Amino acid sequence: MRRILVFTHTGRRDAVVATLETCSLLSAAGIVPVMRAKDQAALTQAVGEPVPGVQILDVDCQLDDIDLGVVLGGDGSVLRAAELVRDAALPLVGVNLGHVGFLAEAERSELEATVAAIVNGSYTVEERMTIEVKVWADNVCLAETWALNEAAVEKANRERMVEVVIEVDGRPISTFGCDGVVMATPTGSTAYSFSAGGPVVWPDVAALIMVPISAHALFAKPLVVSPTSTMAVEMLTRTDATAVLWCDGRRTLDLPPGARIEVTRSATPVRLARMNTTPFSERLVNKFELPITGWRGPAKEDKRRTATTALPVIVPGMQSVEPHHKDEPSIPMVGRPEDSSQEH
Structure with missing residues (x-):
């Protein structure tokens, strides 16, 4: 029996709705959602009745019985979850309900696809230094x-x-x-x-x-x-x-x-689950909404070609600038031909 630990910010209405949807999707896939007792109690109070099929951590199961943790919230929620699971080496996947959300793997609109990836085991785990x-x-x-x-x-x-x-x-x-x-x-x-x-x-x-x-x-x-x-x-x-x-x-x-x-x-370390292979540079651009208009990128392999004529590295008449020396204080720093001795 697979179990997924669900962390949520129960003080936010959007997080409560996302939690109910996550628990429903997990249960429908035959996976048991697990919550901390205080989160389950807050969720019950918010919706007016207990969420069916949810087990309670440290009552019905332990951290060692859980495959993965899903965090519904911002980076602060991920940091709170990391405090609980770090020593158990339990991977976390964040679904961003906050602002920037650098630690999150997915946005709220991707919740269903994220749960599907968890169900199918379509994720990798990376270790983050602490x-x-x-x-x-x-x-x-x-x-x-x-x-x-x-x-x-x-x-x-x-x-x-x-x-x-x-x-x-x-x-x-x-x-x-x-x-x-x-x-x-x-x-x-x-x-x-x-x-x-x-x-x-x-x-x-x-x-x-x-x-x-x-x-x-x-x-x-x-x-x-x-x-x-x-x-x-x-x-x-x-x-x-x-x-x-x-x-x-x-x-x-x-x-x-x-x-x-x-x-x-x-x-x-803290272990984070990744569902996609988006480069960090792309995440940086997306999170900070950085301007990239005008970017052309490297030439495609099938379009690359060598120059028809070799380009010279050093062209005739190129001059070098020599520095002053302590024994030649009067020599100005000017461009002179390489073979200056032949001029005299």
Whole structure:
């Protein structure tokens, strides 16, 4: 008996309707929909009666009994679901009911086709890097957690910047005042890191990203480092500004003065199910509605041909520009023929 775990944002009417449709399609295909007790109770209250054929997680079955998780909502809903299933290595497929929805595989209009692909097993599973986050103070580990998108150190008070030192692999990089620092995965490069001015990194690139937020400094550029590196942010104590740590915008911790936040690659990824092979570049264009008018693309293989005449790499009379030398300060930097000795 196959079981599919259904996550939903029960506070939204469109999510409730999508959940009822998903459960109905799964049941009609002979697959048992499973929900968490609180989601099932909220759904029952919303529609006025229990949804037939739905099993309750941790009552009728366990995570190990489930094949896949379907998330109906936005990226926040996917992050909430990832908290529950990450250690069980359960793949998730998101159906976007939000705005951008970078973590989602399909849109609301594709719900029926998505369920059909799940029923037929027509999907692949990819692993997304996560990060381990540790908070230290006076050589004591105060907290340890993880993130799929990012760990963000932010100022706690709007009026005061925080003073930090950023570090990579045990070596300091720079000190500055800022609104915060984002330490992200490639998956998180299109989330908070992107909003802070960081680079967009393809999900299959093995790298870690560090992005200062509104830094008051000449050198405070985004950094892309090795996946084996350790990134760190140390809170300086020369001001009384306080800070807070946010992981995926969900788990938070107040940071004491002098706290040190270390981020490394985690050994436990989050698994996402994919129904299609749309390149990330195309997803980027679609999600951000990027202008691509005028693009011609590479020449088709059957249309390519070599030039009828070889093009010269170096043409006669080409001049080179020689730099000044310390022993020839009076020689101007001008174009001269290659064999200048023959002119004299």
